[in-house]
Amino acid sequence: VYALGTILYELLTGFRPRDLVEDGAPRRPSDLITRTEHTVSEARSAEPARLRRRLAGDLDTICLKALRKDPARRYATAGELLDDVRRHREGRPVRARPDTFGYRASRFVRRNRAGVVGTAGAALLVIATAGVYTARLAEERDRAQLAAAEAQEVTEFLEELFEVSDPSESLGRTITAAEVLESGRERLEFELEDQPRVQAALLATIGRVYRNLSLWDEARGPLTRALEIRTAELGPDHPDIAESLRDLADLESRTDGHARADTLYRRALEMGLRLEGADSERHALDVAGLGAVALEAGRLDEADSLLRRALDMQRATHDGDHEDIARTLHTLAAVGYYERDFQAAEPLFRESYEMFSRLHPEGHPAVVRGYDDWGNALASMGEAEEGERVAREVIEMWEELHGPNHPDVALAFHSLGATLQYQGRYDEAIPVYEEGLARLEASVGLDNARAAAIYGNMARTYRLMGRLDDAEAAMLTSIAIDERVFGPDSERLLVPLSMLGNLRADQGRYEEAIAVYERGQRLTEALGEYDRVNYENRALTYRDMGDTTRMMEMYEASVEAVQRIVPDQPLEHVVPMITLGQAQANLGQWDDAAATLGDVYRIRRAELPEDSWFVWNALSLSGWAVLGTDGWRDAEALLLEAYEGLIASDRSAQADVIDLRTRETVERLTWFYEMAENEEERARWQAVFDEMSGGD
Secondary structure (H helix, E strand, O other): OHHHHHHHHHHHHOOOHHHOEEOOEEOOHHHHHHHOHHHHHHHHOOOHHHHHHHHOOHHHHHHHHHOOOOHHHOOOOHHHHHHHHHHHHHOOOOOOOOOOHHHHHHHHHHHOHHHHOHHHHHHHHHHHOOHHHHHHHHHHHHHHHHHHHHHHHHHHHHHHHHHHHOHHHHOOOOOOHHHHHHHHHHHHOOOOOOOHHHHHHHHHHHHHHHHHOOOHHHHHHHHHHHHHHHHHHHOOOOHHHHHHHHHHHHHHHHOOOHHHHHHHHHHHHHHHHHHHOOOOHHHHHHHHHHHHHHHHOOOHHHHHHHHHHHHHHHHHHOOOOOHHHHHHHHHHHHHHHHOOOHHHHHHHHHHHHHHHHHHOOOOOHHHHHHHHHHHHHHHHOOOHHHHHHHHHHHHHHHHHHHOOOOHHHHHHHHHHHHHHHHOOOHHHHHHHHHHHHHHHHHHOOOOOHHHHHHHHHHHHHHHHHOOHHHHHHHHHHHHHHHHHHHOOOOHHHHHHHHHHHHHHHHOOOHHHHHHHHHHHHHHHHHOOOOOHHHHHHHHHHHHHOOOHHHHHHHHHHHHHHHHHHOOOOHHHHHHHHHHHHHHHHHOOOHHHHHHHHHHHHHHHHHHOOOOOHHHHHHHHHHHHHHOOOOOHHHHHHHHHHHHHHHHOOOOOOOHHHHHHHHHHHHHHHHHHHHHOOOHHHHHHHHHHHHHHOOOO
């Protein structure tokens, strides 16, 4: 009923109810006409006041009853909704309104309009014959007749669309929104040919509902046909054409057609700029859409930039809660999630979920999806038990909304599997992942990014269980799907390829592991990016092969690459430099290590505030390296300064890590005084170390 109410609302007003929420409920269609008269009245070829009178009363009531937050206050069945539509057309009282004498009398007048207003009509006819008004009345008549004809076409189509719920048609079965749409989709192609704009509006609405039901193949035809009709009827630039471009872009993004989605959103954006300018609400939607496509394609920096830009525009346009803001927050949170920056993602997911909850009734898909992703973020931050609770609730919510076989249900099982994996309950996680794949296969098949993600997590779980052959098989399946969906050179392959290389190394298949890592490196270089983990993976594999020369070549190449690719971001250089310095020290190359780690300290001292523990930890590492050189006595001053700096560091975040680095510095001081044969100082610092370690 809610889905059908959405269709009716959009057909009457030209807007979706989710975009027009006030105090938790959609605006009345008749109010909307007067507030957006230039958009709606022009589309209906009628004066705003006339349209408002037509919608006020019964149609307002019917729409809002179908869209109530509380399901118990909506129409119980599509049949009840159809009955009220019929009653309105026939001028009889609708059941959604209170049965008062005044209301029943007004319906009687409407049904018997000719007799009741006959005298007044005759007088008006005399007046209307005056020549001065003839042309004007003719124009009014034509426009009113066109509006009435369009309204009649829409009403009749809706009535026939809802008739599938009649018991004589359904034979007592519960009819889904998808079946209602199917009953009218094919017929619509051959009807309303004399009203192409109405036909296109109906096709677009049906396509959107199919899309929102995740019936993507069914959605493509109506949405494509709506664009074709609108392009033929409305010329090269029109808001309705831009809307159809957005509809198709959204569909392509959901079905992994990211290149085409990007093209469609850019066409909509350019058209919107010409029609409405850069400050319009729709322009912000187009920018957010491009950000979402960039996210799905794995272009995370681009996605972050576009989404933040869109969010700024939307917050400048809308006061308080708004659907567009909630959606952009959710997508921006996903960028942080995919970057594994869960501390940044969690508050954005939470803000988005809470806003969706204020905008929609309990159980609305946006609310459930927001709850699901917030739970994922909590689990990724270590709150796995809370994440599990959320995931189990979400499965029940999706099944209530969609039935057992639906992509949303499948991904909820994926989330549950991940929370079990985080808790080390690997034997429980695998069958949950398998159930998710089964639900996905039964709904949209397994040749999509969702299936690739589930197989990828299965591979990680098998690896943690030590079942390396099973892990390899799952990861190869994940990579094969990604290659088909995104192409063999997609950035989306970088993480799966890294995982496959790790598996091959675990299996002792070192040369094969190196070949996989090198493929990932070629992809990274083609993107003009830097992947520190890839260099380190190759270095560790060469170490396991006993080839320390090539291991060091990888560490040195990593530093050279980051300095070349981001020369103006010295803080990005320090982690690979620390790795190189530690490797040099481990091979006894103490002078080289001291030089490398000394450079790290100088970079951090220049780029970070004095109370940053990163500065003093770098100095401690430098002092440690100096201990291995002939000038080891210089280490005392470095380590003492590092200790004082760590003690005075800002502890508002990462206090546990700072304590660990401080203990390491104290331990290095004990080593120094042991080398210096200063037993008194060694014992003093050993006591400090023991106290910091809890007496262990």
